[in-house]
Amino acid sequence: MSNHAHASEASISASSPPNHSARAPNAADPSRSRGRLVPEPDAWPRSPWQRDRDRIVHATAFRRLEAKTQVFAAIDGDHFRTRLTHTLEVSQIGRTIARVLRVDEDLTEAISLAHDLGHSPFGHAGEEALNACLRDVGGFDHNVQTFRILTRLERRYAAFDGLNLTAETLEGVVKHNGPLEGPVPAAIADWNARQDLRLQLQPSVEAQIAALADDIAYCSHDVDDGLRAGFFQAQDLRCLPLAAAVLDEVEQHDGGLERSRLAGEIQRRLIDRMVRDLLAETTGRLKELAPGSADDVMQLPTACVAFSPAMHRSVAELRAFLRERVWHHYTVNRMTRRAKQILRALFESFFEAPECLPEEWRTRAGAAGSRACAEVVRDYVAGMTDRFALDEHDRLFRIARTRP
Template identity: 80%
Template sequence: MSNQASAREAVISAPLPAEFSPRAPFAADPATSRGRLVPEPDSAPRSPWQRDRDRIVHATAFRRLEAKTQVFAALDGDHFRTRLTHTLEVSQIGRTIARALQVDEDLTEAIALAHDLGHSPFGHAGEEALDACLQGFGGFDHNLQTFRILTRLERRYGGFDGLNLTAETLEGVVKHNGPLQGDVPAPVAEWHRRQDLRLHLQPSVEAQIAALADDIAYCSHDVDDGLRAGFFRPDELRTVPLAAPVVDEVTALWPGLERGRLAGEIQRRLIDRMVRDLLAETRERLAALHPGSPDAVALADRPCVAFSPAMHEAVVQLRTFLRDRVWQHYTVNRMTRRAKQILRALFETFFEAPECLPEEWRSRAGAAGSQACAEAVRDYVAGMTDRFALDEHDRLFRIARTRP
């Protein structure tokens, strides 16, 4: 290597000065990462969690999120949230919180970007349909499907299946809803025997941030989407304690504001209120616990990242409003019913006739009606986008009409 090339490599490999990367004592430290199941050389310009983030962004499952339903079917309009845009909003909110708390932004972002990879087509309707189809074969849970994608189903690398992520990123994804208590799903338990995921401890601060950023994102953007879709009027939000002062503030500042701008101003203020409350409550909890290391967070008897009790109740009330006015709106219910019919028909056809699967999946399925067949069909159908599921349904069931 030439002197010039050596100098360039030294610059790339040099860590940032401390003043550019403040780190709280309880923040996860990439220098002490528990590493990957399959050892790999370090990537000089990136921390382990930057590398995890990059692998997630380049994953096939990540690209498919663009055409998967959040609440509104991905084909219903170009401006409603999809799983991908939801995921990006979770990531943005998570990084903001992580920076304010001086913890690792890259780990927070990696967990946020991965958290919904396992969602089936057509949102929760698709998940419910697959879960019903898979009774007797382990059911279906999108969080567990995310884990399968990250550890087995993604096939981009020569040396391993999955993405070979660090233990900290996988731990954060697995514990999206908190520590795993009681029976641990078999794929997670088997992996845990090879790579310690500290399943029964509290998630890292970074993982806790990603989980609550998810709540903040979907509560606020479903208000935005619901207003834009005309599912409710702005004045109806005044029945929701968290939203009422926001609506009053926006309408006082801009009387008669057009619907799109009004929705955007309401959403951004909802995010701001939830994030500010979360930061205040979290700082109080951290001050009381005074954790000197990430392990102190893991061993705590409750999460460190949280809303205040008053905000928690306000978010519950907002969710109730959204359930009644958006998630169970009759147009969403129609989509839900149709989506369940489509996924049930797809699953039953492939489960009873695995010879109808594409070659790669047919070789995995084995005999019709077997456990292996159920698992192969689960992974094939769950990985579909809304559009692909509709196309597969048409290919299987549409009767071609010919002129006499």
């Protein structure tokens, strides 16, 4: 752990809870929000970012996350994470961190809840398949698709397409992985010309928290899911110093646990260690960098929310373990192969015959094989849940058998 982390341990100890009464000077201030592209009256008693959060939760794309793959397809079992449960875990972790750091919890939550809306069915397998299908028209990226959903594809309001979110929420979603460097995707560039999202600057503290809460959530819950699925045993984690320390702690206090309890104890202790490390490191960085405002945070040369160097290495080791033992497990590979075949078949069929699309999509698709058609098919297929994609595939390709 870095000197920052050591210097800050006392401020986050369980015996000395932090003071939440005052907003940190580097926190985003809802009273100074840069507003929405389409002006709207205030929504008292909600702040602008509470309103953003509520709009995201009520979005159709948010509900669809319930039946979209995280690692295990929704058809594999009811107890594995979906995109929705992952998103809720990210939000919970993000709010906890934001509260300790005394920054805006509602903005952190809104960004956390929105960050995965653009994922296609079947997780990264679906994204890879769509990217290949769309290589001649810019490919497919779930982060860009998230932005399209938030700004254009959701159609719930009379006065505008999308959700008309504040600049701060959109900016946090766009910069989920940091400042945008190099060519900016057209959907984001076009919007940025009308509503400045300060793409080249650092994200807000709240957006940085949401990004690392995402890492903490998936690294810990994929350990839980992998153990419950029997992809590896708890003792296999001893090759990882971070997990070995957690195992020692569990065995010391709760030896002989059955698999489900053991998995749960490992997961929660992993989360605790990663969150405490992040808080210590970030507290030290903020003290050293001393940004006096939210705008100062964005002008910094580097992120201020971070793991210590030691924890950063531990998280990278955990990812490598999960990549080998869970994400590329042969049963997941089989699902991945089938998912790619299904999405390729769906895309190619609708692209070649847009008349097979539902009415509301067919009227926007234009001519078969055109760029406009490709973009409409992209949005239609990417929005599907796992179950709906399987059903559409059956409707298009299953040959009904008749009895002799």
